[in-house]
Amino acid sequence: MEDKLLVLRCKRGSRDALARIYEKYKRDLLTLAIALLNDRSAAEDVVHDVFVGFVQAIEKFRLTGSLKGYLLTCVANRARNANKARHRHSVGLDLPEPVSPDADEPRSSIVCNEELQQLSCAMAQLAYDQREAIMLHFHAAMAFRTIATQQGISVNTVKSRYRYGLDKLRLILNHEAEK
Amino acid sequence: MKSEDDKVKALINEAKIETGSGVDERILADALSELERLRQKRLTRSQQNVWRIIMKSPIVKLAAAAVIIVGLVLLVSILNNSTSPAWAVEQTIEALKRFNAVHISGVVIPPEDSLQHSFDLWARVNEDHTQSDDFRIEIDTGQISWVEGNDTYHYDPNQNAVRIRRGQKPTINPWMGRDLLQRLEQKTDDWQVSYGNDPATGRDRVFVTCSHLHAPGPKSWWFEFDLETKLPVRFKQWDNIQREGNPTFDAQRIVCYEYLPAETFKFEIPENAKIIEEFPEVWDKLNDPNTGMPAEAMTEEEASVEIVRQYWRAVIDGNWELVARLRPIANLETWQAKYSSNPPGEIIEIGKPYQQEGCSIGPVTPVRIKFRDGDIREIKIITKFRDVNGKSSCVIAGTWGKE
Numbered sequence: 029m030e031d032k033l034l035v036l037r038c039k040r041g042s043r044d045a046l047a048r049i050y051e052k053y054k055r056d057l058l059t060l061a062i063a064l065l066n067d068r069s070a071a072e073d074v075v076h077d078v079f080v081g082f083v084q085a086i087e088k089f090r091l092t093g094s095l096k097g098y099l100l101t102c103v104a105n106r107a108r109n110a111n112k113a114r115h116r117h118s119v120g121l122d123l124p125e126p127v128s129p130d131a132d133e134p135r136s137s138i139v140c141n142e143e144l145q146q147l148s149c150a151m152a153q154l155a156y157d158q159r160e161a162i163m164l165h166f167h168a169a170m171a172f173r174t175i176a177t178q179q180g181i182s183v184n185t186v187k188s189r190y191r192y193g194l195d196k197l198r199l200i201l202n203h204e205a206e207k
Numbered sequence: 208m209k210s211e212d213d214k215v216k217a218l219i220n221e222a223k224i225e226t227g228s229g230v231d232e233r234i235l236a237d238a239l240s241e242l243e244r245l246r247q248k249r250l251t252r253s254q255q256n257v258w259r260i261i262m263k264s265p266i267v268k269l270a271a272a273a274v275i276i277v278g279l280v281l282l283v284s285i286l287n288n289s290t291s292p293a294w295a296v297e298q299t300i301e302a303l304k305r306f307n308a309v310h311i312s313g314v315v316i317p318p319e320d321s322l323q324h325s326f327d328l329w330a331r332v333n334e335d336h337t338q339s340d341d342f343r344i345e346i347d348t349g350q351i352s353w354v355e356g357n358d359t360y361h362y363d364p365n366q367n368a369v370r371i372r373r374g375q376k377p378t379i380n381p382w383m384g385r386d387l388l389q390r391l392e393q394k395t396d397d398w399q400v401s402y403g404n405d406p407a408t409g410r411d412r413v414f415v416t417c418s419h420l421h422a423p424g425p426k427s428w429w430f431e432f433d434l435e436t437k438l439p440v441r442f443k444q445w446d447n448i449q450r451e452g453n454p455t456f457d458a459q460r461i462v463c464y465e466y467l468p469a470e471t472f473k474f475e476i477p478e479n480a481k482i483i484e485e486f487p488e489v490w491d492k493l494n495d496p497n498t499g500m501p502a503e504a505m506t507e508e509e510a511s512v513e514i515v516r517q518y519w520r521a522v523i524d525g526n527w528e529l530v531a532r533l534r535p536i537a538n539l540e541t542w543q544a545k546y547s548s549n550p551p552g553e554i555i556e557i558g559k560p561y562q563q564e565g566c567s568i569g570p571v572t573p574v575r576i577k578f579r580d581g582d583i584r585e586i587k588i589i590t591k592f593r594d595v596n597g598k599s600s601c602v603i604a605g606t607w608g609k610e
Contacts (some may be wrong), residue, residue, distance in 0.1 A: 032482075033476065033482055036476060037475075037478075038242070039475070040473070040475050041242060041243075041246040043239055043242060043243075043247070046235075046238060046239060046242055047235060047239070050231075050234065050238065054231070054234070055223070055225075058224050059223075059224050062224070063219075063222065069578050070236070072230055072233070075234060076233060076234045076237060077383050079234050079235070079237070079238040080237050080238050082238070083238050083241040083242050083245065084241060084245070086242075086245070088564065089244065090356065090564075100555070109381070142220035143218055143222045143223065144222035144223060144224060146218065147218050147219060147222045148222075148565050162219075163219070166215070166216050166219045167219050171594075173599065174262050177506055177507065183504070194215060197215055198215065200212075201214070201218070
């Protein structure tokens with residue numbers, strides 16, 4: 029209910045409500061974007077675009093499910109587009125900036141803990157579709173059916189992407205642990 | 208395998224992030240400035256709308272025309288003082304067609320309350336011009352009710368609480384126009400028209416009285432129309448047929464508008480107000496696992512089309528048991544009676560489901576039905592896709608607009 033009220037206030041131009049929505053979900057959104065893109069700068073752009081887009085559409089926006097689910101879906105959609113664009117424009121050597129320890133990073137940047145760095149690096153070795161299925165199911169707690177509906181694919185495709193991705197992720201993480 | 212999954216899940220759960228002030232500043236500042244830009248745009252639009260309302264208001268038009276009219280009225284009254292003014296209900300029906308919104312102020316005496324309350328009501332007609340869509344009412348106690356989508360919001364300042372009644376929408380039904388006025392003229396027992404003047408302004412007025420014994424219950428009405436504009440300006444209702452005692456509803460001032468901005472119907476909920484959500488009984492029926500159609504492995508769109516097809520097939524075949532299961536809120540007897548004289552005979556076409564603004568329950572699926580008398584009607588069916596006990600299913604929640 030709190031989210032509905034925040035959206036309602038946002039619709040009426042409340043800056044405080046918008047700031048509260050941002051504070052409430054920014055970590056979840058950035059975590060998802062980083063895990064999907066393995067690039068902090070691109071992840072920040074995606075979350076930026078999602079929030080600005082959310083405000084631009086606020087007048088017509090109607091919250092029918094969870095706000096967190098909605099925002100995470102927006103991040104997933106934009107991250108997918110960003111990923112496609114990156115592949116279109118890259119010439120092979122233009123690798124994304126990997127997530128790395130942040131000791132020397134300026135205060136203005138995103139600081140990831142060890143688990144997120146490990147997750148992001150491992151995720152980067154999976155196919156994008158598999159990454160997406162795992163993160164949306166685990167991190168966004170979305171049902172396979174919901175993911176399938178949103179992406180216009182079958183439930184079985186989502187499940188197999190998830191299963192293959194998880195197997196590969198497990199291998200990568202075990203291999204890392206052995207090293 | 209499960210423990211391995213748990214390990215990955217734990218890693219994802221443990222993944223944490225902190226943002227520096229620069230990141231927050233960039234994202235939030237841009238979003239806030241976008242919000243401000245929208246607010247300014249809305250403000251400008253609202254101011255323009257208010258200006259447009261003022262300019263288009265019949266009152267302003269009347270005032271502007273007053274100089275000419277005064278001369279003409281004087282001339283006419285000198286030349287022919289015996290001319291009796293003429294008015295027919297069709298003229299008012301025609302005049303009302305141009306107006307899409309209304310502001311009514313008056314007093315009401317609720318049945319359970321002997322105290323009189325003054326109120327202000329704003330309403331905007333729906334696309335079909337059949338009933339009100341947006342609606343807002345303020346009572347002198349400070350209580351405010353308004354409609355958003357299919358829900359009613361009720362703010363009580365004494366409790367500083369907002370009650371949201373899901374799926375309940377107060378409407379003016381039928382809207383002021385042909386449906387209401389012709390029905391009153393034809394169905395009431397003693398429709399009488401008389402002429403007079405408004406003592407305050409001297410303007411020519413038409414007064415209509417009528418009553419009905421079962422409306423439901425005994426009711427009588429008194430209407431006042433402006434003879435020149437043909438528009439209603441005042442209206443009273445009594446809960447007896449003799450118009451005895453104080454009216455239970457007295458609309459002392461009715462102003463019709465061609466347009467009212469959406470902001471008129473909105474209300475800013477106070478920051479610390481308590482929110483209480485209430486679901487009507489029908490909500491339980493819509494979520495009852497024994498109702499609806501299984502929709503496993505179907506998308507929402509596929510399920511909507513399929514349930515609309517099954518529903519109309521059942522109505523055509525007279526399979527009322529299935530009708531009741533697919534559309535649990537509907538009163539079966541009402542539908543049986545409705546379709547008995549002119550039953551539907553054929554599904555012509557089922558359109559693509561779409562999201563209808565203002566309909567929060569689910570998508571709207573248009574369907575064209577041919578009735579036995581040859582009439583083809585488009586009916587818009589609202590469906591609700593749901594997940595009950597882990598199983599997907601779909602149910603018909605009602606219709607969007609007239610059926």
